[in-house]
């Protein structure tokens with residue numbers, strides 16, 4: 001049937017769409033059933049083609065996929081469950097999940113993520129469970145990464161190489177129930193304080209809490225980060241270290257020096273003022289300029305009456 005003699009292009013497109021929606025197509029070797037597509041353990045190097053558009057659950061785990069194509073993924077606007085565990089995905093772009101805004105479950109664990117763009121999850125406001133564990137080269141997360149994932153209840157950040165998390169990154173996730181943070185080289189310096197306090201006060205579960213520990217500084221190494229808030233507060237807010245003492249010493253010296261200079265300047269000013277004052281007072285005072293102290297001491301009726309006394313010296 002040629003296009004010219006057959007039904008109009010719109011009808012063709014419609015039936016094509018219906019064909020995809022009704023699940024008549026399925027990626028090679030994958031299992032498609034009840035809006036669920038399973039392509040696990042397939043040695044896939046790329047995201048599979050021909051995934052039915054009405055798919056709600058997509059299993060891509062245990063393959064060698066290196067990236068998620070935003071366009072193809074975006075066709076699956078009903079997708080609520082995406083399992084990409086154990087692949088080789090390297091990065092997430094701002095627009096990677098832009099079309100799958102209904103996503104509730106997202107598993108990106110055991111990949112090779114090196115970067116997650118700050119807006120990657122920006123439309124995933126329904127996301128309840130996010131797993132990015134076992135991505136040892138991730139190293140850092142932007143503070144806006146979770147800005148819009150306000151439904152998040154389970155967040156797994158184990159073994160991601162994270163050293164620190166901005167306090168603002170998680171504090172607005174009010175329904176967050178369970179947070180996994182172990183296996184990371186947490187750097188418990190003073191920038192970490194606010195997050196540590198958040199962990200203390202927020203009502204969250206830390207099932208791996210005993211294993212989520214500080215590696216730096218040495219004084220706090222081995223402390224569970226969910227309980228490091230208090231010692232860290234002591235260290236950062238009340239305890240002074242060497243540098244602080246040197247700083248205080250310097251400040252003290254500066255104040256002392258400034259005081260000395262100010263006193264000296266005041267003295268000079270006083271002298272100059274007195275000298276000019278007397279200069280304008282007449283010839284007698286001009287002569288006295290070098291003898292201020294003596295003048296003050298011997299200031300008396302007699303002195304004033306004699307008037308010529310300074311000339312004698």
Ligand SMILES: *[C@@H]1O[C@H](CO)[C@@H](O)[C@H](O)[C@H]1NC(C)=O
Pocket residue numbers: 085086109110131132133134154155156
């Ligand atoms: C995240 O994935 C790992 C395996 O990659 C699994 O062991 C862990 O239980 C998952 N975390 C959650 C919260 O489901």
Ligand SMILES: *[C@@H]1O[C@H](CO)[C@@H](O)[C@H](O)[C@H]1NC(C)=O
Pocket residue numbers: 088112114137
């Ligand atoms: C994972 O990423 C790192 C850093 O980009 C790279 O050196 C390594 O080869 C990658 N591993 C795999 C299995 O792709």
Ligand SMILES: *[C@@H]1O[C@H](CO)[C@@H](O)[C@H](O)[C@H]1NC(C)=O
Pocket residue numbers: 118119121122123144145147148
């Ligand atoms: C959060 O969502 C709003 C509106 O949907 C959007 O304007 C904003 O850029 C998003 N922010 C982030 C950090 O994703």
Ligand SMILES: *[C@@H]1O[C@H](CO)[C@@H](O)[C@H](O)[C@H]1NC(C)=O
Pocket residue numbers: 163164187189190191192
């Ligand atoms: C704490 O460590 C983090 C991560 O290395 C670093 O970005 C930050 O500047 C450090 N803060 C302080 C106060 O040293």
Ligand SMILES: *[C@@H]1O[C@H](CO)[C@@H](O)[C@H](O)[C@H]1NC(C)=O
Pocket residue numbers: 182207208209210211
């Ligand atoms: C903590 O780590 C130890 C040793 O690595 C492991 O045996 C244990 O199961 C871990 N505990 C939790 C709660 O993750």
